Amino acid sequence: MALPDGVEVVGPMHARFDEVLTDRALGLVAELHRAFDVRRRELLAKRAERVRAIADGGGLGFLEETRSVREDDSWRVADPAPSLVDRRVEITGPTDRKMTINALNSGAKVWLADHEDANTPLWENVVGGQLNLLDAITGNIDFTSPEGKEYHLHDGEHATIVVRPRGWHLPEKHVLVDGEQTSGSLVDFALYLATCGQLQIDRGQGPYFYLPKMESHLEARLWNDAFLLAQDHLGIPRGTIRATVLIETYPAAFEMEEILHELREHSAGLNAGRWDYMFSVIKTFRTRGDDWVLPDRNSVTMTVPFMRAYTELLVRTCHKRGAHAIGGMAAFIPSKDEKQNAFAFEKLTEDKIREATDGFDGSWVAHPGMVEACRAAFDEVLGDKPNQRDRLREDVHVTADQLLDVRSTPGEATEKGLRNNVAVGLRYLESWLRGSGAVGIFDLMEDAATAEISRSQVWQWRTNGVVLAEGEKVTRELVEQVIAEELERARGEAGEDGRRWDDAVALYSDMALSDEYADFLTLAAYEQMP
Structure with a gap:
């Protein structure tokens, strides 16, 4: 396999890997690495500096230097892209072959094709997942389980694919550029864009992404610059790429408007990444004593004060700027136990009705069996409307103190x-x-x-x-x-x-x-x- 200058693939080559690891795709990886890897590492170093400052008694708050962005009421994000207008139910899962088929057939509006938290970065998964996406888009995907059950794409409408690459912190050790490990984020992004981007455009959709784990608007700016370079490199019109950002770190909660502003030409909204957010709350103030110690994780619901402030601010911020607000993942899955199954559906429905009532435009589920329950909850609020971005939630006024109010969380450590x-x-x-x-x-x-x-x-x-x-x-x-x-x-x-x-x-x-x-x-x- 011929490789672009300075590029090495040190992972094994399996059947059809050359359909993803093309000169076009690896050339884009090289361009992105050379343009942005130093900056990526500098931004990761800034994360470490913030951790040290908080350990020394510092805190978090809305940025004074970006006040003008928040107070300028004139700007909006781009209008929703094709197939991203109605997002009332989204399913998330890894890009293995069975899940790819089940997710696309699930009846969800969007499938978050996950190369991050629901995936492991085995080399076979990194490249194999991209092949599965390619086959799904071209309609050449099927799967037979070890038990002999066959899976095929159904006729009719399928969920819109939105790919979640790895976070900025994760490397890809199997692809080297100029002798250096590359960014897992940029590898996942480049392989999908170069392989499937134009195919999606030709289908009347586009290359869409979910961006995880960001901690600042400067990290969003880095993504936006990567989008601009990649579109120019591949001859794709600027603004074709669209990205939904997961607000799933504590620092990012204080920079929601700034993140939307940095990505506004490419923005598809924000998502309340509730589980990583809870992780980030623990992580950020982990050494600061009792005021920051959370009780049992299962008792930290979305209605406790600091989580409520976070989700209300997200809806308000998104709708103020014309963006979609997408709710968090319900981790419940169907159970063979009737009592547990009834409990799971009751809790999921309760969760999704709360989100829809609060103004979210859609939400996540983790299993195809939960799609209809989520859809029903949002149908009850949205009716025939594709979203409720016109519901501005001007009644919401969230302060930094409310976002930081961890101490009032009820519950105990048991x-x-x-x-x-x-x-x-x-x-x-x-x-x-x-x-x-x-x-x-x-x-x-x-x-x-x-x-x-x-x-x-x-x-x-x-x-x-x-x-x-x-x-x-x-x-x-x-x-x-x-x-x-x-x-x-x-x-x-x-x-x-x-x-x-x-x-x-x-x-x-x-x-x-x-x-x-x-x-x-x-x-x-x-x-x-x-």
Whole structure:
């Protein structure tokens, strides 16, 4: 395979990989890397500087230097792109072949084709997922399960594909440019755009993206500049790319308008990435004592004050600027247990009705079986309207103090919560290391975000000496005991054949018990992947 100058592919080449790893695609990767990697690394360094400042007593707030952007009422984002006008129900999941077919057939308006939290960056997944997207767009996709069940695309309307590349912090070690590892973000983006972008345009849609894990408007500016370079490089009209930004970090909540402003020519709105947001809240103020310690993660609902402030501000911000506001993922999945199944549908419906009533234009589900319940909740509020961007929510006035009001969150830290964190973390990591990033655990769909909460909360409770509701202090010894007990339970349920329990427990223990907090679980886990 001929490669552009300075480009090396050090991952193995499997059948049809050359259809994705083309000269056109790898040439774009090289252009993006050379133009933006230094800047990307500088922005990641700024994240670390903020962490140090907060540890030293600093805080978060709305930026004084961008006040003019927030106070200028004249600007709006671009009008919605084709097939992104009505987004009342979106399904998220990895780009394996079965999920690709099921998501497109699900009846959802949008499929978030996930190369990030619901995926693991095994080289085979990175390239294989792109092949599955290509085959889906060209109508050449099918799948037969080991049990012999066949999957095909149905006739009629399919969900619109919106690809989520990896976050700015994640590398791609299998593609080198000038001897350097590349950005996982830019690799995922470039491979899809170069392979499928024009095909989507020809279908009357376009190359659409979900952008994760950003912490500032400067990171959004970097994405916008990457879009401009890529469109020019490939001869695609500027503004064709559209991107929805996940507001899923604490710092980004204070820069929503600025993020929309940076991407306004390419913006498709904002999403309330609730699970990563909770992770970021824990992570950002992890060493600052009791005022920042959250109770059991399952008790931190979307109606607690600081989460309520975040979602209300997101709707207000989006509609003020003509953008879509998309609600967060409901992790519930159908269960074979009738009582649990009824509970899951009741909670999902309650969640989606709340979002639709608050003004969101759509929301996420994690399983095809939940699509109709989400649709029904939004149909009840939207009726025949494709969205409610005209509902400006001028009644909403959110302050920085309200966004930061973690101390008023009701609930307690309990032994059950500690055990659940460990049990979910171990099971998820073991699956992740084997190549699966979306895992049904205890009747919920878990991904990297919930795994990050699980290990971060244990780290925070132990570091801050939290006393559980039952009276026992969270210590290293207690956590080690719970890890050992939950590992034995997990092994007993799932068995040993082909499993990576030893690797999972070593990684989880290191992440939860080390003196220094690691920014991302997935960075350490990636080093254990071939």
